[in-house]
Amino acid sequence: MKEKLIWGIAIFLAVYMLLPWILTRMLSVGVIRRGGKKQLALTFDDGPDPTYTPKLLDLLKEHGVQATFFVLGSKAEKHPDLIQRIHEEGHQIGIHNYTHFSNWLMSPWRVKNRHVDRSATIVEGITGVRPTYYRPPWGIINIFDFILKKNYKIVLWSLMTHDWNSSIGSAGLKMRLSQGVSDGAIILLHDSGDTLGADVDAPAYMLEALAEALTEFKEAGYSFARVDDLKSHTTTIGMAKRVFIRLWMVWERLFIRVFHIVPIDPDNTFLQIRVREYTDPKPLTLEDGEVFAKGDRILELHLNNDTLLELGRTSRNSTHLAIQMIRRTRELLPQITRLIENDPAYRDVKGLYGITLINRGPEQLGFTVFDLPSGPFAYFTKVYLRLLMYVIHPDGKDRLKTKSDLLVPKIIAISSKELENRYAA
Structure with a gap:
């Protein structure tokens, strides 16, 4: 026995933990990780943040760039004005759970009902549009999260810069962006630094690096798109x-x-x-x-x-x-x-x-x-x-x-x- x-x-x-990690992180099965040729998708997690999100929106507006924000439902409740501004300026809003908690440590029903659906309802109440794209915290899902595909598309990334670590600095972060970018890259960044493992001032360095990178990417012929506007989501x-x-x-x-x-x-x-x-x-x-x-x-x-x-x-x-x-x-x-x-x-x-x-x-x-x-x-x-x-x-x-x-x-x-x-x- x-x-x-x-x-x-x-x-x-x-089956619950290891298999979905292999399927999504190594094989890109059931998730979106890349777009089309000469396209880039900027994505921002953990917000909205009253200090850094407005500065980020100003920067994106200056460069005429649309991006995707994966927001926490608890922060959306606290800062509905920022959610409304993100929506009105043409950016896509996705879900990043109600709080920044790992799906491995919750039952599938709690993930869906208390985090994903709850957060989507909060955003819908503010903007009138229900989010249909979802990124789990740390990109970690359990096997039952594939059920979410009925109502949500799971989005991961192809370029992670570790921008939550302020010791990298703006110059180091800019180098990682320049060297890591490629056709169709979905770039993971953060407009808040108050989650577990992050430095509170890290978004400030991210904004400095991104301001330089946006100019460089445009000169290289890249265009920017929301995740839902990417030309290709397919994998081999x-x-x-x-x-x-x-x-x-x-x-x-x-x-x-x-x-x-x-x-x-x-x-x-x-x-x-x-x-x-x-x-x-x-x-x-x-x-x-x-x-x-x-x-x-x-x-x-x-x-x-x-x-x-x-x-x-x-x-x-x-x-x-x-x-x-x-x-x-x-x-x-x-x-x-x-x-x-x-x-x-x-x-x-x-x-x-x-x-x-x-x-x-x-x-x-x-x-x-x-x-x-x-x-x-x-x-x-x-x-x-x-x-x-x-x-x-x-x-x-x-x-x-x-x-x-x-x-x-x-x-x-x-x-x-x-x-x-x-x-x-």
């Missing part, structure tokens, strides 16, 4: 998927090493196993009458995702992939049977046990299929396996869209007795 709890917590943290999905697959396989190898999972056949690594105790308090009764009870030793079945990925690449379609998987499994089940019969390390195991989205073919091989009990473990297992389907399945992206109701994780199990009846020499 303890091992299952640890595994459940690991899956939760990976093919490249993103390739990077995602590479990262996924690193995780896969780490998982195998930590949990001591071994292939059944070194020359055919499609199926892998590890011995563990059955930990569910509720017994599992198989079709042949055998029962997996708490404390019974079982073989936990795993698919080698490296091999599965190669099968997905070479398969003509989903049917061809399923046929290859069933054939490979059928080839290896006799070897598992021999291990259970002859190897002292496996002789007392009650059978095979696994969790999979591909749960139709196993029945013809003698497995019994069970529903996975509802709860957090089932939910995060579903998310994990659906992402695996996206990576490996030849029609993964389309299959997730069109057959999502069928992609439900199931338990598959077969007793040692049934293995012997079917696959013993």
Whole structure:
């Protein structure tokens, strides 16, 4: 039970925190991070601030530049006059939570209701226009924040200058702007310095550096746009998927090493196993009458995702992939049977046990299929396996869209007795 709890917590943290960070910060999936050729988007977080925001608006007006402000709802309540001025001067207003608090430390419902929707309502009450663009504090989101995409577009950045640190100075900041800018850059800056980790006087240096940079950027032929006016928000999905697959396989190898999972056949690594105790308090009764009870030793079945990925690449379609998987499994089940019969390390195991989205073919091989009990473990297992389907399945992206109701994780199990009846020499 303890091992299952640890595994459940690991899956939760990976899916809730690490996975969205990889998807958004490394692969730009589901977020806006860049515009078109010779375009720049200036974005300002943490305001409005009664000291620095008016000076910033004066500077932008002097240069005829429109920008995007990601405001905190609590500050918008205190300074409605600044929100109204930002709107009237043609700038875009987005949301940056009600207070500057990390989404990792809040429930998804609190993020949406108490921060994003609340702040949008405040701005709408002042300007008459409801914001539809959102930037989470520190660019950190949890997996449920993707739900916000129904009503909001998530915006990150492609150039961060660390302008919240006043020790950089205006000259150092100007250098970072000049050297870091490129076509389509979304530039992250701050018009307030009173948030955690920032220096109160940092915006003053930002304003000095920006005044010089605006002139330089114009001379270089750049134009400025609000985020909602950028020409292109797209990223290369093919490249993103390739990077995602590479990262996924690193995780896969780490998982195998930590949990001591071994292939059944070194020359055919499609199926892998590890011995563990059955930990569910509720017994599992198989079709042949055998029962997996708490404390019974079982073989936990795993698919080698490296091999599965190669099968997905070479398969003509989903049917061809399923046929290859069933054939490979059928080839290896006799070897598992021999291990259970002859190897002292496996002789007392009650059978095979696994969790999979591909749960139709196993029945013809003698497995019994069970529903996975509802709860957090089932939910995060579903998310994990659906992402695996996206990576490996030849029609993964389309299959997730069109057959999502069928992609439900199931338990598959077969007793040692049934293995012997079917696959013993």
